Amino acid sequence: MARLGRLNHVGIATPSIAEGLRLYRDLLGGTVSREPFDLPAQGVRVCFVDTPNSQVELLEPLGENSPILKFLEKNPAGGQHHVCFEVADIHAAKADMEAKGCRVLGEPRIGAHGTPVIFVHPKDMGGTLIELMETPRGDH
């Protein structure tokens, strides 16, 4: 990896986006500029809460095979699910991570910001699920 990009967002699993918005928007004072939306390919319903430099991604289960359902079985109140960093080229990043012995979960697919993403296995990343996301063109 040439250089780690922006910390795009922290993914927070929640049983209810409405409850997540109560905490991150109403209580902490984050801003929401886009309505919640479904991301069926990843089995999640998503809502971003903006901070001046980054975002919190609230993740609610979508469908019976949602990975968030398994997370909530272990953590019924929700909690930190993943951290997402930007990279310049997702295919180069995937090849680089695999060359360094990290397991990448599946092929790149379109993520919540419309650019391809991959996930790296937490067992190869010190217990943290890492999402790598190609920087949207025109940004930054």
Next chain:
Amino acid sequence: MARLGRLNHVGIATPSIAEGLRLYRDLLGGTVSREPFDLPAQGVRVCFVDTPNSQVELLEPLGENSPILKFLEKNPAGGQHHVCFEVADIHAAKADMEAKGCRVLGEPRIGAHGTPVIFVHPKDMGGTLIELMETPRGDH
């Protein structure tokens, strides 16, 4: 809370800062501009890894009563420990969070960036341990 400030850092617990640096600096390509240092008041040894907009805070246990020891008992490989947001005034933030029914863990104390911080109980924040940190003067 008037308005949520910057996502200052994500706190990642690790059994070894050296191992954390292998992942976040050597493997992912983050940069390190300050040597690891002890924060005895919080029972942690700390190293920040910079991204262009934010930071990862690697946390290693320091002392026998380190809160990181308890975390590592449950998560031996380490993992996401907390998320830190900036606020303009830590005392106002504490009063505001308590008025909204959130438990604040102790009194404000000096954090890793030299300004006062508080932690909000994860049971009141959807399972996520939230650190609020007063924005360093002169920054932003």
